Amino acid sequence: MEKVSNNVKFCTFVNILRTYSNEDVSLSTKEINHHMKERLGLTLDRRTIYSYIKDMRHMGLEVSDYNKEKEGYYLVDSYFKEYELKLLMDSVKSSKFITKKKTEELLEKISKLNCIYRGRIVKSDVLIEENSKSTNDKxxxxxxxxxxxxxxxxxxxxxxxxxxxxxxxxxxxxxxxxxxxxxxxxxxxxxxxxxxxxxxxxxxxxxxxxxxxxxxxxxxxx
Structure with a gap:
């Protein structure tokens, strides 16, 4: 198997925390390694995880200490709150110049701006009025x-x-x-x-x- 560089391992680790954790959801070492195994076919020892978290903090990313109650780590939510995402989605839905197809694509992307778990619960109550939408997809x-x-x-x-x-x-x-x-x-x-x-x-x-x-x-x- 081709050797994976430390840079790739670190970036993958950051992406895993960013995708699957927030203040409400911590990731245990076992869960982190489950995702590492799926993505890169390898696991990290505790010393490497400690080192990566230290590096993330040096970069300005706020990572929790080990949470004993939730048995894991999480990346502090520095992205959008649910109501902020909802406002973005409502704005896209009500915009006349965005086509219906593009509206649906943008809503899907907006829903994934945050942690995967938050993306699932953010929905807009505004209906897409197809008659008011542009028909120019380009x-x-x-x-x-x-x-x-x-x-x-x-x-x-x-x-x-x-x-x-x-x-x-x-x-x-x-x-x-x-x-x-x-x-x-x-x-x-x-x-x-x-x-x-x-x-x-x-x-x-x-x-x-x-x-x-x-x-x-x-x-x-x-």
Whole structure:
């Protein structure tokens, strides 16, 4: 069997405590080694566990001393409280620009932000209103393309599904969130007006080789 480095062992140990423990759930040496065996095919002796906990504390991670009542160790919860996760989930559910599919994916990820045991009990009471959701599954890809264009100061082209107008050579300036939608703010060559485009209505976005031009003053929403 290939030898496992100490760095991999340590990182796996940290991940086990982070995933399976909190102030309510301690992990015994036996339970820690059960997870180590499953992940790496090895176990840790008590001296190594003490050493790893000491290293974690040096890194600023708060690990409990051995809890005699619960017979184990736990990583002090430095993440979200249940009500905080619930607020995040409710916000995602009520956001119009996030599609139903993406909403479900994000809710699953949010539920796992904390210890695995807490993730199971955090649920949102807000219903997903499919009619109020965006139907553009590529909005995050589009936002990434726009962000890249802004970062490298390049023009973009795209089609706007709201009116099927080909808006070529837009100089992107920034993106904003307004009334639960994301908008691209930009201007066209030789036109003073500033234009606002709802990103969930944009398709076929491409970054051009031409550098973006500065300008624009008056606001126009599409």
């Amino acid at each position: 909005i995050y890809d589009h936002m990434e393309i726009i962000r890249n264009a802004i970062d490298i100061n390049k023009k973009i082209t795209f089609n706007y599904s709201d009116n099927q107008v080909d808006t070529s050579k837009i100089n992107p300036i920034y993106m904003i969130n307004d009334n639960d939608y994301y908008y691209l703010v930009g201007h066209k060559d030789n036109i003073d007006d500033i234009f606002y485009y709802r990103i969930d209505n944009m398709t076929d976005i491409k970054i051009l080789e031409e550098y973006a031009e500065t300008g624009g003053s008056n606001g126009t929403e599409h």
